[in-house]
Amino acid sequence: MTVPFFAMNHSFSSALPLLEEGLDAFLDQSGWVNDKQVRLLEQAIEVYTGAPFAIATGNATDSLIISLMALGIGPGDEVIVPCYSFFASLSCVLHVGATPVFVDIEPGGYGLDCALVEAAITLRTKAIMPVHLFRQMVDMQALKVIAQQHRLWVIEDSAEGIGMRWDGEHAGLIGDIGVLSFFPTKTLGALGDAGMILTRDPLLASRVRQIMDNGRDAAGLAQCLGYNSRMDDVQALWLRARMLELEPDIARRAAHCAAYDEYLEPLKQWVQRPVTLARDCLQRTVNYVYLIEVPQRDALAAFLTARHIGTEAYYPLPLHLQPVCEYLDYQSGDFPVAERASTRALGLPLYPDLTPASIGLVCTAIGEFYAAQGTAQ
Structure with missing residues (x-):
């Protein structure tokens, strides 16, 4: 008997009829990337999480990079990150030219040890990036106090956090900005790469939308150096079908x-x-x-x-x-x-x-x- 680390044959098959039902509307669209189905998914995620703003992206790694860019973090800045995480928690900081400053994790919990964070803060620190790993969230109550005292941004890496809540608030909405991953193995998985950025801040949401679409504004004019990280509509259609389960x-x-x-x-x-x-x-x-x-x-x-x-x-x-x-x-x-x-x-x-x-x-x-x-x- 084989027991794979991950398999979703039955669950994926059960979602196929719902996907097929939506294909007619999908094929009638004029755009197949970052279009109607993506807007509908963003609305569904906003309802599920309580996020005022949910912005779909190509994947969660891009989401972290875009979040850092939207906060204006770059060369000369430091970002506190846990030393125990997926490589994207490090690479996103390096991609924007900032310096990662590592902190150890809580025994048994695997998240950032908030008791060690203040010792890592310097005059160059601009943000803290907790990562909610495996089954539970970082101590966001303690982390918010530290961030407020030192006037630091909090970027929640909630790639694994769909459905997790802290005192009623969904993961990714307790800090200033947060990300979700829809990689196929995740609790809510796409057919390929896909991600989402969550925030309560309308200004940050506007910056994120501009950056993830090549830095362009609503008129299509590039206002800044952006990033091409738009979600495909077929992924959005699939994720909406999977959300039912x-x-x-x-x-x-x-x-x-x-x-x-x-x-x-x-x-x-x-x-x-x-x-x-x-x-x-x-x-x-x-x-x-x-x-x-x-x-x-x-x-x-x-x-x-x-x-x-x-x-x-x-x-x-x-x-x-x-x-x-x-x-x-x-x-x-x-x-x-x-x-x-x-x-x-x-x-x-x-x-x-x-x-x-x-x-x-x-x-x-x-x-x-x-x-x-x-x-x-």
């Missing part, structure tokens, strides 16, 4: 995680299961990845691969140790929590179409691996 899919993911928790309970001497960190504000978690921490992570991953079980290591090399950052002179040992996680964290298969039998198979294989090792170190 978003909340049921979130519930299915939660049920799968509960099943993993139960299966892995007897293995707790080896397997650290996901936790929800205690917060002062009520938060809604959404399970994007079921992330465990284990000894001999890479050997376990190879063992599972040999049994046709897909996994994903998160993140094998922290951002501060990436070759592109050598000029910043960070060293191994600078951020111990992230560096430890980078050798131990492993994502297990998690998607709505996953079956209880598949979850049992994965957990049985993990148990077999550690039984053969005879160690809990």
Whole structure:
């Protein structure tokens, strides 16, 4: 039996009739990029998240770059980012010519450790970029206090955050600007790359729309150096169809995680299961990845691969140790929590179409691996 890391055959098939129903209207449009279907998706996301402004883009990485540009961040500026994240959290800062300043993560939560942020602030700091990872949000209450005290922008990397809420507010709307990703593996996935920018600020929304469309204004005149990152209408049409199953899919993911928790309970001497960190504000978690921490992570991953079980290591090399950052002179040992996680964290298969039998198979294989090792170190 094969258990891929990600598969959505059934869920995608169920959305195809809805996609086909919309194709007639799509084919009758005069424009197929950043047109009517994109406007309808933006409106749907505004309703779902409560965002006053949702602007569709080509992908979430572009969304981060455009957000930095809209805030006027560039050469000479510093942006505080977690050292444990997808590479885009670093590359977006480098793309605008700014300098990333890394901060370690919260143990067990994997988000920016807000207790360490103030020590990283300098006179050149212009923004903080928290990343909401795997299943829960960064402590946005603490982060907002720091940002307000030091007059810093907050750019929320909510690429994994669709459906997550902090005290009733959707991820991406607590800071000044936020992004969503619709990469196919995400909780709300497109057929290819697609992203979204959220903000409450009408001026920022206007700047974003101009930048993402080659810097052009409503008359088509280039007012600034912009970016070509417009969403295809077919992606917008597909995402609108998939949104009908978003909340049921979130519930299915939660049920799968509960099943993993139960299966892995007897293995707790080896397997650290996901936790929800205690917060002062009520938060809604959404399970994007079921992330465990284990000894001999890479050997376990190879063992599972040999049994046709897909996994994903998160993140094998922290951002501060990436070759592109050598000029910043960070060293191994600078951020111990992230560096430890980078050798131990492993994502297990998690998607709505996953079956209880598949979850049992994965957990049985993990148990077999550690039984053969005879160690809990």
